[in-house]
Amino acid sequence: MIQDRIEREILIEAPPEVVWRTITEPDQIVSWFSEAAELDPRPGGAGELTWEPGGKATVDPEEPVTAALRVENVEPPHYFSFRWMHPAGAEPDPNNSVLVEFSLNPEGEKTRLRLVESGFRNLPGPEDETERTVDGHSAGWDNHLGRLRAYLSSKLTEPAPE
């Protein structure tokens, strides 16, 4: 049993259009997510996020870490999704990547921002197919943990108090 999804939400005192720009514009992404960001915010568009040592990552990487992403759906200013954590060089698909979805719903003057990250269970196991057959669960999970650990090193630090 591997938990497959994470759901989070937050109420923001800003209209969806403003929240949308914060989430999708590279010059804003670098203020909440990574140190460098490239993003083609169109379906199928490519993106790349880079975390530097001493940057926003909680688990400080020793060398810059880059994550590739692929934009899935874009419905401004309501819905934005991308896939990531797929093996380097591979095309992301539902069986080898994790889907990140942002939903923006207006509540009066405010915006309810919902985040769903799903597909952890689908991440492929190690290259060694035989090992996978012998013990699919633990082999796949070990590999997954490795990737998850790399992913965790990209976490934001606790924001400084204002």
Add this chain to the structure above:
Amino acid sequence: MTTALDEDRQWSAVAEPTRLRVLDRLLAGGEETATSLARELPVTRQATAKHLAVLERAGLVESRREGREVRFSVRPERLDAAAQSMAEVAAGWDRRLHAIKRMAEAAAREQANQTTTTRRKRR
């Protein structure tokens, strides 16, 4: 050594968003009571207490009585490495969403101020 049954019980214990958040809080804050946790979560103290009971039965958290309070904390040795990682991923998104909130609210305030200034100028 944890058995498959233990593992299943642990996963079903954390596979519920509110319980995952309870775990997040405990991982981040050390000891908490049902009351202090309920303040941080969109659920009642009674619901929080039930979630804590499920987590305790799964062996993921433990409690101790101090005066009239029951204080809960995680049992890191029993918290499955995977569950711990997922709780960390969730906590990471909480931080990102809070950063997005601060930025968007600052931008919205600025926009509102500019609109006011423009209106004044027009007068």
